[in-house]
Amino acid sequence: MDWQDMLSSSLQQGLGPTAIVYCLAAIGLNVHFGYTGLLNFGQAGFMAVAGYSMASIVTTWGLSLWLGVAVGLLLTVGLALLLGVPTLRLRADYLAIVTIAAAEIIRQVVGSVSLLKYFGGLDGLQAFNAQFAALNPFDKPTGIDGVVMWRPYDFWVVVVGWTLVVISCLIVFLLMRSPWGRVLKSIREDEDAVRSLGKNVYSYKMQSLVIGGLFGALAGFMTALRNAAISPAGFATDVTFFAYAVLLLGGAARVLGPVVGSIIFWFMLTFLDLFFSQATRGADPLIPASIMTTSQASLIRLIFLGLALMLLMIYRPQGIFGDRRELAIDAR
Amino acid sequence: MPADMIKSSDMTAVSAPRTDKSVDVRAALKGVEHQPGAPKPDPIVVADGIVRRFGGLTAVDVEHVEIQRGVITALIGPNGAGKTTFFNLLTGFDSPDAGAWSFSGKGLKGMPAYKVARLGMVRTFQLTKVLARLTVMENMRIGATGQSGESLWQAMFAPLWRGQEKRNTERAMDLLRRFKLDTKKDDFAGSLSGGQRKLLEMARALMVEPELVMLDEPMAGVNPALKQSLLGHVKSLREDGMTVLFVEHDMDMVRDISDWVIVMAQGKIIAEGPPDAVMSDQRVIDAYLGAHHDAELSTEDEEAILAAAEAETGATEGKSSHG
Ligand SMILES: Nc1ncnc2c1ncn2[C@@H]1O[C@H](COP(=O)(O)OP(=O)(O)OP(=O)(O)O)[C@@H](O)[C@H]1O
Numbered sequence: 088m089d090w091q092d093m094l095s096s097s098l099q100q101g102l103g104p105t106a107i108v109y110c111l112a113a114i115g116l117n118v119h120f121g122y123t124g125l126l127n128f129g130q131a132g133f134m135a136v137a138g139y140s141m142a143s144i145v146t147t148w149g150l151s152l153w154l155g156v157a158v159g160l161l162l163t164v165g166l167a168l169l170l171g172v173p174t175l176r177l178r179a180d181y182l183a184i185v186t187i188a189a190a191e192i193i194r195q196v197v198g199s200v201s202l203l204k205y206f207g208g209l210d211g212l213q214a215f216n217a218q219f220a221a222l223n224p225f226d227k228p229t230g231i232d233g234v235v236m237w238r239p240y241d242f243w244v245v246v247v248g249w250t251l252v253v254i255s256c257l258i259v260f261l262l263m264r265s266p267w268g269r270v271l272k273s274i275r276e277d278e279d280a281v282r283s284l285g286k287n288v289y290s291y292k293m294q295s296l297v298i299g300g301l302f303g304a305l306a307g308f309m310t311a312l313r314n315a316a317i318s319p320a321g322f323a324t325d326v327t328f329f330a331y332a333v334l335l336l337g338g339a340a341r342v343l344g345p346v347v348g349s350i351i352f353w354f355m356l357t358f359l360d361l362f363f364s365q366a367t368r369g370a371d372p373l374i375p376a377s378i379m380t381t382s383q384a385s386l387i388r389l390i391f392l393g394l395a396l397m398l399l400m401i402y403r404p405q406g407i408f409g410d411r412r413e414l415a416i417d418a419r
Numbered sequence: 420m421p422a423d424m425i426k427s428s429d430m431t432a433v434s435a436p437r438t439d440k441s442v443d444v445r446a447a448l449k450g451v452e453h454q455p456g457a458p459k460p461d462p463i464v465v466a467d468g469i470v471r472r473f474g475g476l477t478a479v480d481v482e483h484v485e486i487q488r489g490v491i492t493a494l495i496g497p498n499g500a501g502k503t504t505f506f507n508l509l510t511g512f513d514s515p516d517a518g519a520w521s522f523s524g525k526g527l528k529g530m531p532a533y534k535v536a537r538l539g540m541v542r543t544f545q546l547t548k549v550l551a552r553l554t555v556m557e558n559m560r561i562g563a564t565g566q567s568g569e570s571l572w573q574a575m576f577a578p579l580w581r582g583q584e585k586r587n588t589e590r591a592m593d594l595l596r597r598f599k600l601d602t603k604k605d606d607f608a609g610s611l612s613g614g615q616r617k618l619l620e621m622a623r624a625l626m627v628e629p630e631l632v633m634l635d636e637p638m639a640g641v642n643p644a645l646k647q648s649l650l651g652h653v654k655s656l657r658e659d660g661m662t663v664l665f666v667e668h669d670m671d672m673v674r675d676i677s678d679w680v681i682v683m684a685q686g687k688i689i690a691e692g693p694p695d696a697v698m699s700d701q702r703v704i705d706a707y708l709g710a711h712h713d714a715e716l717s718t719e720d721e722e723a724i725l726a727a728a729e730a731e732t733g734a735t736e737g738k739s740s741h742g
C-alpha cells in the first residue's frame with residue numbers, strides 16, 4: 088500500500104481538469120436547481136452544444152477557436168430558449184423530461200454517421216486547440232513537488248479552468264445576493280406567491296435557464312480542451328448525474344457548494360479506485376480474491392460512492408455547506 | 420384601538436388626508452339597491468357572465484357583480500360556494516369558460532396574473548403561500564414593485580439598487596411592526612406558525628401598494644386579540660383610500676368591518692347589501708343552513724321526498740334532501 092501515492096494521485100484528480108469540468112457544470116445546475124428549483128437533467132446537452140460548436144468551427148470550417156467559443160455561447164442560449172419556451176409554463180417535471188431527452192438527442196446527432204464529416208461520428212473531433220495551446224505560458228511540468236504535478240498543457244488547462252470557476256462563483260455570488268436572486272429563490276419556494284406580487288415568473292425562469300446553461304457551456308469548452316479532443320462519449324447522461332452528485336455533496340444554493348463538492352467527489356472517486364485496485368493486487372492481497380478480484384475492484388468504487396452519497400443524504404442532507412436550519416423547514 | 424392604528428398608518432403611497440372621505444365613500448352605497456348584481460356608483464371591479472366549470476360541476480356562475488371603490492366588501496358563502504375560485508378567476512390565476520371583467524375600467528380577460536397584480540389588484544391565498552426558506556424580511560422585500568435590482572443587468576451592481584433596497588426595508592419594517600412580526604424579521608418564514616403566516620402574507624401583499632387588496636380568509640387561525648388589531652389595520656387601509664375585498668367565515672368580523680356584503684352560494688351571487696340587511700335575508704340563511712332548516716317536515720313531505728329520491732336514483736338508498 089503506497090498511501091503517499093494514493094493521496095497525491097487523488098488530490099491531483101480533485102484539483103485537475105475533470106474536477107473543473109464538473110464544478111462548472113454543477114455551478115450551472117446550482118443556478119437552475121439550487122436557486123430556482125428548475126430540474127434540468129440535460130446539462131450534458133448544454134455542454135455538448137458548446138463544446139462541439141467550438142471544436143467543429145475550427146476543424147470543420149477552419150475558423151478561429153474564439154469564434155467557436157462565441158458561437159458555442161450563442162447556441163447554448165438558443166438551446167435554453169428552445170427548451171424553456173414550451174416547458175417553463177408547465178409543471179417542473181416537464182422541464183426534467185424535455186431536458187433529459189434533448190441531451191440524449193444532441194449526443195446521438197453529433198455522433199451520427201450521416202453528420203460524420205461535420206462532427207466526426209463516434210470518434211469525435213481532435214486537434215482544434217492550437218490557438219488555446221499557443222497561449223500557454225508554461226513550458227515545464229508545474230505543481231508542488233511530491234504532491235501534485237501537471238504537464239505544461241494540463242497545467243494551463245487547470246489555471247484557465249479554475250480562473251473560470253472563480254469568475255463564475257463571483258457572478259453567482261453577485262447575482263444571488265441581489266433582488267434578482269431573491270426572485271429566483273422565491274420562485275423555488277412558491278411560484279404562485281411570486282406571481283401574485285407582480286413578478287413575471289416565466290421570464291425569470293427563462294433567465295435562470297439561460298444563465299445556468301451558459302455555465303454548462305463553460306464546462307463543455309473545458310471538456311473539449313482538457314484532452315484536446317471531443318467525442319459523444321463525454322456527454323452521456325451520467326455526466327449530468329455526476330454533476331448533480333457534486334452539487335448535492337457540496338450543498339445546493341450555496342455559492343461554493345459546487346467547488347467543494349467537485350473537489351471532494353473526484354478526490355474520493357480516485358482514492359477509492361486506487362485503494363481497491365491496490366488492495367486486490369499482488370501475491371498476498373489485503374482483500375483476498377475470494378471476496379474481490381482485481382477486475383471487480385474498478386467497479387466497486389462506484390458502489391461505495393453511491394453508498395457514501397446515500398449516507399450523506401440521510402445524515403447531512405443539506406450537503407457539506409448547506410444550512411441545517413433550512414432543512415428543518417422542509418420537514419414541516 | 421383603531422384610533423392609534425390610524426395615527427401610525429403611513430404605509431400607503433395614497434396617503435389621503437383624514438377627511439370624511441371614508442364616510443363619503445360609504446355614503447355612496449346608501450342608494451344602492453339590495454339585490455344581487457346591483458350597480459354601484461363608482462365600481463373598481465365589474466364582472467359579467469363569469470362561468471367556471473370543473474368537469475360537470477359549475478363552481479362559479481356570476482351573472483353580474485360590481486365592487487365599489489374605496490370601501491370594504493365582504494364575500495361570504497358556505498364552504499364550496501366558489502369564493503376562492505372566483506378570486507382566482509378575477510386575479511388571473513385561473514381562466515373562466517366564459518365572461519369578461521375589468522379593473523378600473525381596464526379589461527382583464529386573458530391577462531396573466533403578474534400583470535393583474537402590477538395594475539394594483541393584489542390577492543392573498545386561502546392556503547398561505549409564504550416563501551419558506553427566505554427570511555420574513557426577504558418575504559416582505561420581494562413584495563415591493565419597480566425594483567431596479569430585479570433586472571438582470573443591474574442586479575450585479577449593488578450600488579444601483581442599494582438605496583431603493585434600504586427604503587423598501589424601512590417600509591417593510593413599518594408594516595412588520597404593525598403586524599407584530601418585527602421580532603421575527605430574521606427568521607425563516609417557514610418557521611412561523613399558521614397564524615403568523617397569514618399575517619406575513621397580508622403584510623407582503625401591502626408591500627405591493629395595491630389599489631385593491633383581496634384577502635382570502637385573512638383571519639383564519641389568528642388569535643382573537645390580534646384579530647381585533649387586524650380589524651383596525653383593515654379599516655385603516657380604507658382610510659388610506661384602498662379598496663378591500665375579503666372572504667371570511669367569521670360573521671362577527673364581517674359585521675364589524677364590512678361596508679357591503681356579497682353572498683355566494685353554489686357559484687351564484689344570491690344576495691348583496693349592508694351586513695345587517697344581508698344577515699337577516701332569508702335567502703342567505705337558507706343558503707347557509709339548508710332550505711328546510713326551520714320548517715318541520717310533515718309525513719307527506721317526507722314521503723314525497725323519499726319517492727322523488729328513489730325515482731331519481733332507482734336505488735333503495737336514495738338520499739333525501741334533509742339539510
Ligand atoms: N381545481 C379544482 N378542480 C375541481 N374542482 C374544484 C377545483 N377548485 C375548486 N373546485 C370545486 O369548486 C367548488 C368551489 O370551490 P372554492 O374553493 O371556490 O370554494 P370556497 O367558496 O372558497 O370554499 P371555502 O369557504 O371552503 O374556502 C367546490 O365544490 C370545489 O370542489
Ligand SMILES: [Mg+2]
Binds near residue numbers: 502503504545
Ligand atoms: Mg375558499
